[in-house]
Amino acid sequence: xxxxxxxxxxxxxxxxxxxxxxxxxxxxxxxxxxxxxxxxxxxxxxxxxxxxxxxxxxxxxxxxxxxxxxxxxxxxxxxxxxxxxxxxxxxxxxxxxxxxxxxxxxxxxxxxxxxxxxxxxxxxxxxxxxxxxxxxxxxxxxxxxxxxxxxxxxxxxxxxxxxxxxxxxxxxxxxxxxxxxxxxxxxxxxxxxxxxxxxxxxxxxxxxxxxxxxxxxxxxxxxxxxxxxxxxxxxxxxxxxxxxxxxxxxxxxxxxxxxxxxxxxxxxxxxxxxxxxxxxxxxxxxxxxxxxxxxxxxxxxxxxxxxxxxxxxxxxxxxxxxxxxxxxxxxxxxxxxxxxxxxxxxxxxxxxxxxxxxxxxxxxxxxxxxxxxxxxxxxxxxxxxxxxxxxxxxxxxxxxxxxxxxxxxxxxxxxxxxxxxxxxxxxxxxxxxxxxxxxxxxxxxxxxxxxxxxxxxxxxxxxxxxxxxxxxxxxxxxxxxxxxxxxxxxxxxxxxxxxxxxxxxx
Amino acid sequence: xxxxxxxxxxxxxxxxxxxxxxxxxxxxxxxxxxxxxxxxxxxxxxxxxxxxxxxxxxxxxxxxxxxxxxxxxxxxxxxxxxxxxxxxxxxxxxxxxxxxxxxxxxxx
Numbered sequence: 001x002x003x004x005x006x007x008x009x010x011x012x013x014x015x016x017x018x019x020x021x022x023x024x025x026x027x028x029x030x031x032x033x034x035x036x037x038x039x040x041x042x043x044x045x046x047x048x049x050x051x052x053x054x055x056x057x058x059x060x061x062x063x064x065x066x067x068x069x070x071x072x073x074x075x076x077x078x079x080x081x082x083x084x085x086x087x088x089x090x091x092x093x094x095x096x097x098x099x100x101x102x103x104x105x106x107x108x109x110x111x112x113x114x115x116x117x118x119x120x121x122x123x124x125x126x127x128x129x130x131x132x133x134x135x136x137x138x139x140x141x142x143x144x145x146x147x148x149x150x151x152x153x154x155x156x157x158x159x160x161x162x163x164x165x166x167x168x169x170x171x172x173x174x175x176x177x178x179x180x181x182x183x184x185x186x187x188x189x190x191x192x193x194x195x196x197x198x199x200x201x202x203x204x205x206x207x208x209x210x211x212x213x214x215x216x217x218x219x220x221x222x223x224x225x226x227x228x229x230x231x232x233x234x235x236x237x238x239x240x241x242x243x244x245x246x247x248x249x250x251x252x253x254x255x256x257x258x259x260x261x262x263x264x265x266x267x268x269x270x271x272x273x274x275x276x277x278x279x280x281x282x283x284x285x286x287x288x289x290x291x292x293x294x295x296x297x298x299x300x301x302x303x304x305x306x307x308x309x310x311x312x313x314x315x316x317x318x319x320x321x322x323x324x325x326x327x328x329x330x331x332x333x334x335x336x337x338x339x340x341x342x343x344x345x346x347x348x349x350x351x352x353x354x355x356x357x358x359x360x361x362x363x364x365x366x367x368x369x370x371x372x373x374x375x376x377x378x379x380x381x382x383x384x385x386x387x388x389x390x391x392x393x394x395x396x397x398x399x400x401x402x403x404x405x406x407x408x409x410x411x412x413x414x415x416x417x418x419x420x421x422x423x424x425x426x427x428x429x430x431x432x433x434x435x436x437x438x439x440x441x442x443x444x445x446x447x448x449x450x451x452x453x454x455x456x457x458x459x460x461x462x463x464x465x466x467x468x469x470x471x472x473x474x475x476x477x478x479x480x481x482x483x484x485x486x487x488x489x490x491x492x493x494x495x496x497x498x499x500x501x502x503x504x505x506x
Numbered sequence: 507x508x509x510x511x512x513x514x515x516x517x518x519x520x521x522x523x524x525x526x527x528x529x530x531x532x533x534x535x536x537x538x539x540x541x542x543x544x545x546x547x548x549x550x551x552x553x554x555x556x557x558x559x560x561x562x563x564x565x566x567x568x569x570x571x572x573x574x575x576x577x578x579x580x581x582x583x584x585x586x587x588x589x590x591x592x593x594x595x596x597x598x599x600x601x602x603x604x605x606x607x608x609x610x611x612x613x614x
Binding site: 070076077083089090093126188190198200201333335338 | 577588595
């Protein structure tokens, strides 16, 4: 489902007394927004309330775990669930005398992602140390790319529906400030009962691509749509599996509000957003919170807040009080990372030590936007159809397989895929892979329909039966339930005559 | 010029060091003075050097799993452990603010 753009005018309505759980005066209950922005961006006058409109500004910092066998700077394995501290090398544990060694695959992943996001790839990029103390960061610093990252100045286009109508889709763009390579930290499990933290370093040192999006978005839906498109791109490239539930894609939102014509307001950073749904909620909550705070005469602190998914609100984060001083310094153990293209390729260098940007560019797969266009062109379906096909894992392949096996026109097939099959899947919360009706079965069914052996009403009944997954073929069900269309002229005449006769007798 | 008390307190918080006494602060002052000699060199138009390795080739490793699986060895270094997890205090314990501290800096 495509995200809904924040269309129309929102009016501010003060709500006193309606307590927000957990804290004092807070934003009004869900559904009422003081935010005024439309799909074309910017503020819309708040209208009758008489209060000056607010322009919300949303920027994102997205950390995507690189899909690789081993970590960014060491040879320990990258894997989601494993016994604690079993995927940890001496370097990951920051034992003295160990040194970082850069993983080639991680660099390639970052280059692919940079190219897919229209970035300029920096042929020379540098590594730095970012210092802070935390139990899951054994070295006391994270190796990142603060001064000169691997890719800069790109863009990402994404689609939104206006006013909840799939038929009115609009394309928006967000600028990509940069992409940098950096290390992931370990995991802390807080045991409040025994007043201790348990540390697992399996994740420490895993390669991350941090994608920084400029504050070109104005609400939760835009943020969620942009992240969704990035997720699809990463999965298409294979540079990250980007599964939010497994922590492979983490999003921090930077939110501020200001009046039109005035400078940007103080921004807060919202962390701990664990799903796409919560991303939209967290951003919208924070926008509302800031507006209410400011309208009540308060100020916004430049702080880090965490999203509490149970309460649906943001709260200040305990360990992040005060401005951090990361004391950035160049990573002395790593020389600059040099990348080449066909022109600058050195003659006598070991092949394995050279990364050629052009070589990678030539081998990029079709990005989601290109795939969508191809589907529209090839099959004559609508843009919003191809959007849904690509938005659901496996659905596009399912559609194409059915089309290949049936004489029915793709424009008709798409109706069956989206209106019937897809709604069944949604109703039962199943993925395409889990569908009890395979593409072959559906193709069989549609062929019966196309050959006029059954009616469309009958076809729907057969589909309902197929859904039970009892292993029967469409033809078997048709015979069982006697759903064949009568073709015999004489037989039809006899039936009609019988009905007429029956009427006459009344 | 001398380093302010606020700066010293900030450094103590960041680096988790304790300047302890006037000799410690003196040593810090002298270290800063020594490093300040760098300012006498004219570096206009000169690219800063990060490391003596800057002309070396950054070695790229193949993406193979070659390490790990040494939980027992790693945990040998841990003062406290719980079922193969390292144990740490609950979150960062903030140092008391300057006014609340019982340090040498108070008196200076």
